[in-house]
Amino acid sequence: xxxxxxxxxxxxxxxxxxxxxxxxxxxxxxxxxxxxxxxxxxxxxxxxxxxxxxxxxxxxxxxxxxxxxxxxxxxxxxxxxxxxxxxxxxxxxxxxxxxxxxxxxxxxxxxxxxxxxxxxxxxxxxxxxxxxxxxxxxxxxxxxxxxxxxxxxxxxxxxxxxxxxxxxxxxxxxxxxxxxxxxxxxxxxxxxxxxxxxxxxxxxxxxxxxxxxxxxxxxxxxxxxxxxxxxxxxxxxxxxxxxxxxxxxxxxxxxxxxxxxxxxxxxxxxxxxxxxxxxxxxxxxxxxxxxxxxxxxxxxxxxxxxxxxxxxxxxxxx
Amino acid sequence: xxxxxxxxxxxxxxxxxxxxxxxxxxxxxxxxxxxxxxxxxxxxxxxxxxxxxxx
Numbered sequence: 001x002x003x004x005x006x007x008x009x010x011x012x013x014x015x016x017x018x019x020x021x022x023x024x025x026x027x028x029x030x031x032x033x034x035x036x037x038x039x040x041x042x043x044x045x046x047x048x049x050x051x052x053x054x055x056x057x058x059x060x061x062x063x064x065x066x067x068x069x070x071x072x073x074x075x076x077x078x079x080x081x082x083x084x085x086x087x088x089x090x091x092x093x094x095x096x097x098x099x100x101x102x103x104x105x106x107x108x109x110x111x112x113x114x115x116x117x118x119x120x121x122x123x124x125x126x127x128x129x130x131x132x133x134x135x136x137x138x139x140x141x142x143x144x145x146x147x148x149x150x151x152x153x154x155x156x157x158x159x160x161x162x163x164x165x166x167x168x169x170x171x172x173x174x175x176x177x178x179x180x181x182x183x184x185x186x187x188x189x190x191x192x193x194x195x196x197x198x199x200x201x202x203x204x205x206x207x208x209x210x211x212x213x214x215x216x217x218x219x220x221x222x223x224x225x226x227x228x229x230x231x232x233x234x235x236x237x238x239x240x241x242x243x244x245x246x247x248x249x250x251x252x253x254x255x256x257x258x259x260x261x262x263x264x265x266x267x268x269x270x271x272x273x274x275x276x277x278x279x280x281x282x283x284x285x286x287x288x289x290x291x292x293x294x295x296x297x298x299x300x301x302x303x304x305x306x307x308x309x310x311x312x313x314x315x316x317x318x
Numbered sequence: 319x320x321x322x323x324x325x326x327x328x329x330x331x332x333x334x335x336x337x338x339x340x341x342x343x344x345x346x347x348x349x350x351x352x353x354x355x356x357x358x359x360x361x362x363x364x365x366x367x368x369x370x371x372x373x
Contacts, residue, residue, distance in 0.1 A: 015330060015331070016334070017333055017334055018333050018334045018336075018337030018338070021334075049355045049358075049359070051348075051351045051352055051354070051355040052352065052355050052356075054348075055348055055351075055352055058348070117352075118352055
């Protein structure tokens, strides 16, 4: 191939840089994956060598990122339609669908194999299932079929602390299931609060969203119900081996705040919401982010106290 | 001797190639670190040679 032909082929489409491949891994989603997986790993009662812990978190993050690349491969047709996703590497023409598929599959296999070698088969199996769940069950099957896509798809985002826990212990226990349940129950009210105030073009892309299929009134009711169901799960975690008074106080505070916000959302109608430019919905969405980081941050503090040999329940005289 | 000036394509792909190089170097370092961490634990035992294969 001559230089001239190379230049001719290059001028047709902008070339992908390193950042475009990194963008395929959905780095913002990865932040949550890394943080919750790290908490799952450090809260576990089994000490892990720092290098092994670092490798485990890295491969969980890479596996999560790879599933994001496969999601972009599958959804490139709707990403082209929606304003928010139009500048992603595939719709922008910098990376082809085939390249994204190859990149996602290679990283998925590598992440699972390396996690198995670095830790154990339970953690690797959970990571493989998470990738399968996000790509096949959520992206290919549920996302364009049911308005409950957020609920079931949210499970994929709930697995990382469970994988972190399994990386340390080699097990699935009540504690890891409850950490999963907290994120699983938290995801729907978090996203539906966003859906209420974001003018999205999911409808044009043929993705059923609860706000469109069942209306905004039903969405408000759903937020309220899920927040009620979330509270006992989140508070209950305080009474397991990874909880303690600091976590309990944090969970009571944040769940109280979340319940109050969800109640306010439920009581409002569109006229009231438009009058204050969806102020309450925006506030609840913002608080929901603090909620998750607050609860998992408290678990991290409890784990640090245990590592230092302190019994946090005994410290408060319980 | 004169080096050929680098092609525009090489300049354009420099960032991507450098990034990939650093990722690969990091991966090699991580595998090395993992190996050291694994063989340093008390659980690690060298495979012993027995009749008919390793154990």
